[in-house]
Amino acid sequence: MSGAINWTALSVFIFFFLLITIMGFAASRWQSRGSKRSELDEWGLGGRRFGTWITWFLVGGDFYTAYTIIAVPALVYAVGAYGFFALPYTIIVYPIVFAIMPKLWEVAHRNGHVTAGDVVYATYNSRPLELAVAVTGVLATMPYIALQLVGMEVVIQSLGLQGEIPLFAAFVILALYTYSAGLRAPALIAFVKDLMIYIVVLAAVIVVPMKVGGYGAVFHAAAEGYKAKGSGSLILSSAQFLPYATLALGSALAAFMYPHTLTSIFAAKSPNTIRKNAIYLPLYTLLLALIAMLGYMAYAAHIKVASPNQVVPALFESLFPSWFTGFAFAAIAIGALVPAAVMSIGAANLFTRNFWKAYVNPQVTPSSEAKVAKIVSLVIKLGALAFIVFVPTKFAINLQLLGGLWILQTLPSVVFGLFCKKLGGRALLLGWFAGLIYGTWTVFADGIKPVHTLAGLTVYTGLWALILNVIVVIIVQLVLGKNAQSAPARA
Amino acid sequence: MWIILLLPFIGLLWVPFYNQAEPSLLGFPFFYWYQLLWIPVTAFLTWLVFRHYHKGGEE
Numbered sequence: 001m002s003g004a005i006n007w008t009a010l011s012v013f014i015f016f017f018l019l020i021t022i023m024g025f026a027a028s029r030w031q032s033r034g035s036k037r038s039e040l041d042e043w044g045l046g047g048r049r050f051g052t053w054i055t056w057f058l059v060g061g062d063f064y065t066a067y068t069i070i071a072v073p074a075l076v077y078a079v080g081a082y083g084f085f086a087l088p089y090t091i092i093v094y095p096i097v098f099a100i101m102p103k104l105w106e107v108a109h110r111n112g113h114v115t116a117g118d119v120v121y122a123t124y125n126s127r128p129l130e131l132a133v134a135v136t137g138v139l140a141t142m143p144y145i146a147l148q149l150v151g152m153e154v155v156i157q158s159l160g161l162q163g164e165i166p167l168f169a170a171f172v173i174l175a176l177y178t179y180s181a182g183l184r185a186p187a188l189i190a191f192v193k194d195l196m197i198y199i200v201v202l203a204a205v206i207v208v209p210m211k212v213g214g215y216g217a218v219f220h221a222a223a224e225g226y227k228a229k230g231s232g233s234l235i236l237s238s239a240q241f242l243p244y245a246t247l248a249l250g251s252a253l254a255a256f257m258y259p260h261t262l263t264s265i266f267a268a269k270s271p272n273t274i275r276k277n278a279i280y281l282p283l284y285t286l287l288l289a290l291i292a293m294l295g296y297m298a299y300a301a302h303i304k305v306a307s308p309n310q311v312v313p314a315l316f317e318s319l320f321p322s323w324f325t326g327f328a329f330a331a332i333a334i335g336a337l338v339p340a341a342v343m344s345i346g347a348a349n350l351f352t353r354n355f356w357k358a359y360v361n362p363q364v365t366p367s368s369e370a371k372v373a374k375i376v377s378l379v380i381k382l383g384a385l386a387f388i389v390f391v392p393t394k395f396a397i398n399l400q401l402l403g404g405l406w407i408l409q410t411l412p413s414v415v416f417g418l419f420c421k422k423l424g425g426r427a428l429l430l431g432w433f434a435g436l437i438y439g440t441w442t443v444f445a446d447g448i449k450p451v452h453t454l455a456g457l458t459v460y461t462g463l464w465a466l467i468l469n470v471i472v473v474i475i476v477q478l479v480l481g482k483n484a485q486s487a488p489a490r491a
Numbered sequence: 492m493w494i495i496l497l498l499p500f501i502g503l504l505w506v507p508f509y510n511q512a513e514p515s516l517l518g519f520p521f522f523y524w525y526q527l528l529w530i531p532v533t534a535f536l537t538w539l540v541f542r543h544y545h546k547g548g549e550e
Contacts, residue, residue, distance in 0.1 A: 005536045081522060084522075084523070084526070087526050087527075088503040088504065088529075089527050091503060091526075091530055091533050092499050092500055092503060092533075094533060094534075094537060095496040095497075095499060095500070095536075095537060096532030098496065098537050098540070098541075099493075099496065154540065206546070207517075215517060215518030215519055216515075216517050217521060218518070218520070219519070220520060230525060232518055232524070235510050235512055235520065235522045236506060236510050236522075241506040241507065242506075243512065244506055245503075245505070245506050247506040248503065248504065249500075249504055271545075272545055275541050275545055277535075278537055278539070278541075279534050279537045279538045279541060280534070282531075282533060282534045283534075285530050286527070286530050288523075289523075289527055289530070352505065400513055438494060
């Protein structure tokens with residue numbers, strides 16, 4: 001594994017990394033059509049002009065992240081069928097996107113909203129609720145960016161490079177072109193990244209079964225592996241039914257509440273761009289399912305690893321020639337850059353619109369707004385880098401789990417207003433608060449576990465918290481009645 | 492019409508429907524190919540709803 005530097009793989013890796021670096025800097029000219037590039041709409045949303053294809057690559061690029069490529073097969077390798085909850089999750093997420101996101105896009109487009117915080121403030125005229133949504137978004141995103149770096153670190157180490165310098169270098173490059181090109185950089189790089197990932201995964205799912213004797217043999221080897229280990233299985237135990245289903249549902253509800261996914265949605269050109277993407281994006285889910293299968297293929301290929309996170313790099317190294325291993329690792333590392341860029345942009349938009357403009361400088365001009373967002377995106381990335389260097393990876397993973405739970409609690413505030421005009425900001429704020437406190441406390445009390453047993457039902461803790469959240473919203477709304485409603489701030 | 496978008500939720504979230512190894516297909520246990528099958532089915536259902544309500548809309 002690690003140790004000696006694999007020069008062929010490293011050369012291919014560096015070539016592709018340089019290619020996308022050039023693309024990243026060139027991206028600022030792409031699609032801008034001579035408009036005023038200094039505004040936040042341009043930097044943070046790519047001018048809201050992304051059509052079906054660009055949106056497809058962009059959402060595909062930032063929703064199916066590098067961490068996914070490393071972590072999903074790692075989980076499948078460790079526990080078996082249970083790790084596949086990502087599959088139903090990323091299927092049912094699209095009917096949800098189809099039903100909700102075009103409506104949200106219309107509200108955002110009509111009023112020039114850039115973030116979920118903007119939407120919430122305009123709908124409920126509540127600064128505290130706006131701040132709650134914005135802070136939740138930034139907090140949930142930080143560990144997510146940090147985990148992208150974990151994905152990158154894993155492949156860089158597999159190339160035989162030691163120390164933190166390579167990671168620093170990659171990150172400085174990312175920071176610079178995001179600063180100069182904004183959302184256009186990850187949108188353009190996503191084309192290359194996604195094509196590379198498709199090639200790598202298709203090669204893997206064709207070559208691996210050929211080498212080991214078909215998919216029947218892959219599943220058989222995995223079943224034997226779990227039997228020998230004494231844990232994990234190819235189908236679920238009945239105790240896993242509810243955790244499996246609720247993790248899928250809860251994750252699907254949370255997925256498009258994140259700043260990075262919402263940013264790619266708001267950057268779309270029209271509601272039908274989003275609807276068409278809800279039809280075409282499941283192709284990425286097929287890819288994800290095949291990626292998850294890598295966890296089983298590792299058994300068939302007799303891979304032995306110290307940590308499950310090494311499964312994917314180890315599998316590629318043992319099966320492919322050096323040049324293709326370099327190509328695959330470059331795909332994963334670039335796969336980390338796209339979501340990390342969009343995440344830092346989404347979080348920077350939140351800070352700028354819902355904190356800076358709301359509290360520090362309400363008279364901020366559009367061009368200095370963009371300037372603030374650019375600088376904040378740098379700070380956020382540095383923060384994520386510091387996180388990964390100074391804090392144990394386990395902590396970032398735990399925080400990411402909590403982040404999913406937190407962001408899910410913003411769903412009522414962001415979405416319910418699209419379908420129901422009767423709710424007030426105060427009820428939603430109290431619901432958010434109750435869900436957040438209950439969920440966080442429960443996760444810690446359970447020793448950082450994603451599921452919690454209540455009344456004999458073991459369910460994703462984030463979903464329990466959401467249920468409490470909604471109950472609180474309804475009760476407070478009924479108690480306060482009409483008084484809780486407030487006129488919209490901006491029509 | 493939009494109600495058909497609820498089908499994937501029922502088909503995928505009710506795990507006892509599909510938590511079994513047989514019948515297998517091309518080496519894939521039922522648990523896997525059944526869920527994989529929902530990918531094109533869900534896309535198709537979404538397309539039907541799109542065609543029904545939104546086709547005329549501008550891109």
